[in-house]
Amino acid sequence: MQETISAWADHLAQQRRRSAHTVRAYVATAHRLSAFLVEHWGESSSPARLAEVTAADLRAYLAFRRASGIGNASAARELSAVRGFLSFAAGEGTTPRLRGPSVKKGVPRPISPDEAVALAEDVADNAREPWIAARNWAVLMLLYGAGLRIGEALGLTGAILPLGATLSVTGKRAKTRIVPLLPQVREAVESYAALCPWPIAGKEALFRGAKGGVLDAALIRRAVQGARGRLGLGERTTPHALRHSFATHLLGRGADLRALQELLGHASLRSTQIYTAVDAAHLLDVYRNAHPRA
Structure with a gap:
């Protein structure tokens, strides 16, 4: 055997x-x-x-x-x-037919931490190339582990490398915020960068498609759709659900609401406050103390 x-x-x-x-x-x-x-x-x-x-x-x-x-x-x-x-x-055809376990259809967001990781793992596992598997894993880890929107993740460039303890992200309405990075998220992005067959430097896109162009968000959405079907997750389990789960899990573990607004890049109650004015060290402490996988 x-x-x-x-x-x-x-x-x-x-x-x-x-x-x-x-x-x-x-x-x-x-x-x-x-x-x-x-x-x-x-x-x-x-x-x-x-x-x-x-x-x-x-x-x-x-x-x-x-x-x-x-x-x-x-x-x-x-x-x-x-x-x-x-x-x-x-041999093919010898495996007995057995319906796999599933959860109720239409499971509301957020998904659990285990389901978020299982989803990302399944998407990576079903990639056709090791570097694409590493890319998909890194993208989904940025959504769940750092709370990025998929457009924000795919908009990152090689200028962020080498990574530090935090990441500067430009979100909606060109607002910039500071996002702390878990070691697991940094490792995922760095592993992908090391395997990517296309040069990544300066203002070039960090995440690439199979032919070297900028990665299309639709490819990630389709990969997530396939994974949720294999795992029996609800139709609302989308890439954005990972960001939603990030926020809900932090709140559930006692994160400060104002700090969470900054982490997500949502409009602040104080419209004049810019995201870069927030103390990055304080955000990092909140993040590490609250995130279920910190």
Whole structure:
């Protein structure tokens, strides 16, 4: 079985061109499934035996995983990985049909932190190139981890590199605000910049399309639409929902409303106050203390 899992990892990396993150996650799922089946069946598993996996076996596995605390979105991704592994190991058409877990349709925004991350991971996992996977992950992390609008994220240029603890963002009506950056967000953007095959410098667009042009927001919206379908999330789960979730999660954890207005670039109650006048250090403290993934 170890040889089969290793061969699947090579297939994912070389043939499917999945990211290293995806390969690690899917291989971990294959190992979990193999160990579960040994205990579930009371005998060792093998590639040939995998062809005999039934829908009842998969339901038992999902119940086992749900007992460990994973949510619906994560369970849906787990089932997708299991299906891929079984198809590779036992052959196409051998995987039993099983409806994946889902949440109620029309789930209102915001989505939960776990669902936000699962959504971004699924979008990255389904990219056709590693650098595109890194790009999609970085864009969605800026929406959820920094509260940017999608237009603001795609409007960033190479001038922001190298990144610091904060980012200057120009939003609606050309207003500028200071946005603190989580280490995870900085890492996502820097990883993408290192993998991007197109030169990024000065006033050139940071996020590029497959042919090197400025990335079209419609591509991200379509990728999110596909991911929400695979994960069973509601139709209101859009790129903007990640920004909405950013704001709601901060408020729910005690963020100051005035500071949050500045973080989001909303019109201030004091119309004369400009966003750049806000103390960036204070915003960083509020952000780190309130964000669920800080």
